[in-house]
Amino acid sequence: xxxxxxxxxxxxxxxxxxxxxxxxxxxxxxxxxxxxxxxxxxxxxxxxxxxxxxxxxxxxxxxxxxxxxxxxxxxxxxxxxxxxxxxxxxxxxxxxxxxxxxxxxxxxxxxxxxxxxxxxxxxxxxxxxxxxxxxxxxxxxxxxxxxxxxxxxxxxxxxxxxxxxx
Numbered sequence: 001x002x003x004x005x006x007x008x009x010x011x012x013x014x015x016x017x018x019x020x021x022x023x024x025x026x027x028x029x030x031x032x033x034x035x036x037x038x039x040x041x042x043x044x045x046x047x048x049x050x051x052x053x054x055x056x057x058x059x060x061x062x063x064x065x066x067x068x069x070x071x072x073x074x075x076x077x078x079x080x081x082x083x084x085x086x087x088x089x090x091x092x093x094x095x096x097x098x099x100x101x102x103x104x105x106x107x108x109x110x111x112x113x114x115x116x117x118x119x120x121x122x123x124x125x126x127x128x129x130x131x132x133x134x135x136x137x138x139x140x141x142x143x144x145x146x147x148x149x150x151x152x153x154x155x156x157x158x159x160x161x162x163x164x165x166x
Contacts, residue, residue: 107166119157119166131157 030038052064060072067076071083079085080092088100096108103109106118115121116128124130125137131153132144141153148156160166 119161120164129153131160 052058052061052067055061055064055067056069058064058067058070058073061067061070061076062074064070064073064076064079066078067073067082068080070076070079070081070085073079073082073084073088074086076082076085076087076091077089079088079090079094082088082091082093082097083095085091085094085097085100088094088097088103090102091097091100091106092104094100094103094106094109097103097106097112098110100106100109100111100115101113103112103115103118105116106112107120109115109118109121110123112118112121112124112127114126115124115130117130118124118127118133119131121127121130121132121136122134124133124135124139127133127136127138127142128140129150130136130139130142133139133142134145136142136145139147141148141150143153143156143160
């Protein structure tokens with residue numbers, strides 16, 4: 001890449017595209033409008049593609065990448081055994097989750113990170129065994145953001161999960 005002083009000498013960053021600096025090509029340089037048009041074409045082609053790239057046994061899935069044994073999910077990356085999830089990355093054995101990262105054994109949770117055994121949770125980080133919680137970080141065995149003992153937690157949540165049909 002050329003030095004910034006070379007790029008700014010002419011007073012505009014768009015001259016970098018026109019000058020061909022750093023391209024290593026003798027072809028005429030691309031104008032900003034040509035660049036924008038090509039970028040729009042690429043984004044349009046990506047938006048209509050529903051293929052699962054490098055995935056194994058993903059059934060009913062769209063736009064999943066490097067996933068295995070997922071079902072009826074969309075836009076997952078490196079997820080395994082997930083069902084009806086969307087926009088999750090590095091998740092496993094989860095069901096009905098949206099935009100989760102690095103979670104496992106979660107159900108109907110959204111925007112959670114590094115969580116395990118979360119049910120109907122939103123925005124949790126590094127939590128385990130939470131049911132109906134929101135915004136917690138580094139917590140275990142919570143129901144509706146309230147702490148419970150391990151035995152009490154399982155007694156309550158087993159009944160709740162059954163009555164909520166989860």
